[in-house]
Amino acid sequence: MLQWVAQHPAIVIFGMFILIAAVEAMRGLFRSPYATREDAPLETVITLLFGAVIYPGVLLLVGFFAQQYTPHLANSLSHLPVWAMILLLLICDDMTQYWWHRASHTPLLWPLHRAHHSTPHMGVRVVYRNNFFYYAMMPGIWISAYLVFLGLGPVFPWYVLIKTLVIFGAHSELRWDTFLYRWRWLHPLAWIIERTISTPATHFAHHAITQDDGIGHYKGNYGNLLFFWDVLFGTAKITRRYPPRVGLKDDLDHGPERWWVQLLYPIVKSQRRQSALARKVIIIE
16 A cells, blocks of 8 residues: 555545645635635646646656766665655755745746746645746755755655645645644644644734734745754744735735736736736736
8 A cells, every 4th residue: 555655656646636626615615705716717727737737848858868978876865764765855855945935035036936826815726836947946946856866766655744734734724733822732733733733823814915913924924844954044923823915915906817817927918007916027026
């Protein structure tokens, strides 16, 4: 069974996605009263593109060119103990993704990440909601692919599965962390967990429409698998509360961007003059 899981991580991830989405739907959490007609097409198309084109495409491209130009390095790290392989992946993938995410909240890269924050709702459906080029240029994916070539293949599927489960959980409207805050005797455990991995409370705060309520923190809480990076680099904010609204004030004031603009900027640009997806000089909304 474990061998089958390691050999078919994409199927397992798809199964996890469907299971969480089904539970959200059964509890009336999958559909949002704030959803717009732009949400479902954007979320569906980029999820399919990421899973079927971008991620496997990067793995194939890196594997091909690595074999062409550095064949002597194939499996050169396969002798490392499991803990060292995991540490390498955490640093080279998860930590670089933290910095990529943090950089995407600067004017230069914000248009490529704006689609993820334009969602007016949370849930597993928004996990992969991003601009195409945000993923295509993500350093961690390319570095991870090369690490697989170097010999981290046996550990990589398990790392991806655990990371994906944490990210699904951090976005899900199931809000699995609330039970940790309900009972005082669990607070020590909550203290450890919320400083180690991303949780719904900390990640929802990152998606908040405002920071003025003392809960929202869209200029921090960037961690994907490990929230520890936020703690380490001084961008963490933990309130154990959820923001009343998520999304972008710009979309609230002017209406949502068309889904294909959010997906394909800068190839396709917005017709809204005040939009970050239209201007050459970008201001974070």
